[in-house]
Amino acid sequence: MKKDNRLTSSQSFVCVGFAGFFSKTVTSPLEVVKIKSQVGTFHSKEGFLQTFLIIYKNEGLRGFWKGNLASCLRLFPYSAVHLTTYKKLVHLHMDELGFISPWRAIFAGGLAGVVAALATYPLEVTETRLIIQNCRQPTYISIVHTLSKIYRGEGLLALYRGFSLTVLGAFPFSAGCYGIYMNLEKLWQEPPFRFTPMQNFINGCLAAGVAQTLSYPFETVKRKMQAQSARLPHFGGVDVHFSGIIDCFIQVVKNKGILSLWNGLTANTIKIVPYCGLLFTCFEMCKQVCLYRNGYIVSPLSYQLTPGVDQSLGPNELEEVKRYLKNRNFGSGESSFGNRW
Template identity: 60%
Template sequence: MATWRRDSRVTALQRLGCAGLAGALSLSLTAPLELLTVLAQVGTWHCRGGLRGAGHNLCRAEGLRALWKGNLTACLRLFPYSALQLAASRRLVILFTDELGHISHWRAIMAGSLAGMVATIVTYPTDVIKTRLIVQNRLEPSYEGILHAFYKIYHQEGLLALYRGVSPAILGAVPFSAGSFFVYINLDKIWREPIVHFTPLQNFINGCVAAGVAQTLSFPFETVKRKMQAQSPWLPHYGAVDVHFTGMADCFRQTVKNKGVLGLWSGLTPSLLKIVPYFGVMFSTFEFCKRVCLYRNGYIESPLNYKLTPGVDQSLQPQELRELKLLRRENFERRKSALEN
C-alpha cells in the first residue's frame, strides 16, 4: 500500500508551472529523437536508410531546423494536458483512496492512466496536428502553422479527422499500464530491499525501466495511431504513409502484411533512446523549479539547496505562511510605534 502525499508548501499553480517548464525543456531537447520515432512509425521515405540515414536525409532535404518540426505544438499542448491530467488524477486518487488515506500501487497506476486518458482525449487534436507538421516537407508545407493546420484539417476533412487514431491511443493505455504495474510490483525483488528505502537514483532508474517496458508493450498501438493521424487524401502521397488502410484493424493487418510483425515496432529504438535524457532533464528541471518556488514561498534559504529556513513551520501552506508573516509584521509595527510614543 502507498499513501497519497504531495508537497503542500507549493501551490497548485506553481506545481503546474514547474511541470510545464520541465516538460517543455525535456521535449525540446529530445525533439529530434521524437521526430525520428514518428517518421519511422509513419514510414516516410527518410527512414529507408535506418535511424542515422533518416536524420541525414531529413537534414539534407529540409535543413537542420527540420529536426524540431512539431515541437512547438508538443510544448503548447503540454500545459493544458498537464492541467487536465493533474485535475483528473487528484479526483481519481481521492476516489480510489481508502478511509485511512492509503491507495494500492495498482490503483495509483490506474488513476494515473485514466487521468492521462482524459487529458489525451481532450487535447488529441493537437497531437494530430503535431504529426501532420512532422511528416510534411518544411520547404513545401501543406500547413503554414498550428492554427492553419487546425483550420485546414477541420474544413477539408471534418471534425472527426482531428480525432483520427484516438481508438488505438486509448487501447494502448491498457498494455502501458500493465507494463508499468509489472515493473513496479517487482522492484523490491530486483533491488532486494523495500520500496520505501529506495534512493532518488533508484527511483529514477525505476521510472526509466518502467517507461521502457510500458512503451515497448504499447508501441504497436502507437504506431497505428501515427499512421492513422498522418494518412489523408488531401496530402501529397496520402501523408507519406507506407501502407494504405481503411481503419484501425485494417491498419494493423496491412502493416503486418507489408512490413511484417516487427513493422509494428518501427521507431522503437529512438523512442527508447529518448527515455533517459527526457526523464533526466524533466526531473532535474522540476526539482530546481520546485526549489525556486519553495524559496519564494519562504520555506528554504536558497534555491540551490533544500536547507530549511529557521523558525518557519514547514507544515503551514503558502497562504497560511504569508498571513502569519503579515501578522508578525503588523505586530512588530505596533510595538515599534508604541516604543516611539
C-alpha cells in the same frame, strides 16, 4: 514527481509545465525521427542514423523541431485535465481510511490519461502532420492553419482519427508500469519511501521503457492513421494503405512484417534517459526557485532550509505566520525573520 505541499497548485503546474516544455524541446530531434519511422516516410528507409542525415539534407536543422510547439502547447491543458480527473477518480476509489490499492491507482491514472488525451488529441494530430511534411515545401503553415485545414478539408472526425488506439494502448502501458512498480522493492531490496532521487530517476526510466515498448504497436498504427490523408502528397508518406484500424494492423504485418510495428523504438528508447533526466532536473530547479520565493530555503541554488521555518506548513499558512509575527513584533527593533521566529 512527488507532490510537495510547500508549493501552491499554480506553482506545481508551472514547474511541471516548464520541465515538460524544456525536455520535449531538447529531445525533439529524436521524436521527429521516431514519428517518421512509425509513419514509414522515405526518410526512415535506411535506418536510425541515416534518418537524421536525410532530414538534415532535405530540411536543415529546422526539420528536427517541426511540430515541437504543438507538442509543448499540448502539455499544459493535458496536465491540467489529467490532474483534475485523477484527483476525482482517486477520491472515488479511496476507502474509509483514505487508502487506495496500487491497481486502482494505476487504473485511475490510465483513465485520467485517456480523458486528458481526448481533450488534447487534435494537437497530437497537428504535431504528426507538421512532422511528416517537408518544412521547405509545407502543406501546413502553423498550428492554427493545420487545425483549420484538417477540419475544413477532412471533417471533425479527422482530428480524432486513431484515438481509440490511445484507449487500447493504455492497458499494456498500465500493465508495464504496474509490473515495474511491483518489483521495485526486489530490485533495490528496500522499501519505496527510502528511494534516493537517483533511484527514482532510474525507476522512471525503467517504467517508461517497459510501458512504452508494450504499448508501442498501438502508437505506431495510431501515427499512421493520423498521417494518412488523400489530400496530402503521397497520402502523407505512409508506407502502407489501409481503410481502418484493423486493416492497418493487417497491412503492416502482411507487407512490412510484425517487427515493423516497433519501427522507431531505437529513437524512442534513446530518448527516454535524456527526457526523464531533463524532466526531473528542470522540475527540481523550478521547484527550488518557488521554495526560495515562499521562504522555505535560503537560496534557489541550494537545498539549505531557512532557519526556524516550519517546513510542514503550507505556503498560505506560512504567509499567515509571517504576517502574524511581523504585526506582533512591529516596532520591537528586530529585523531578522529568523530571530522573530
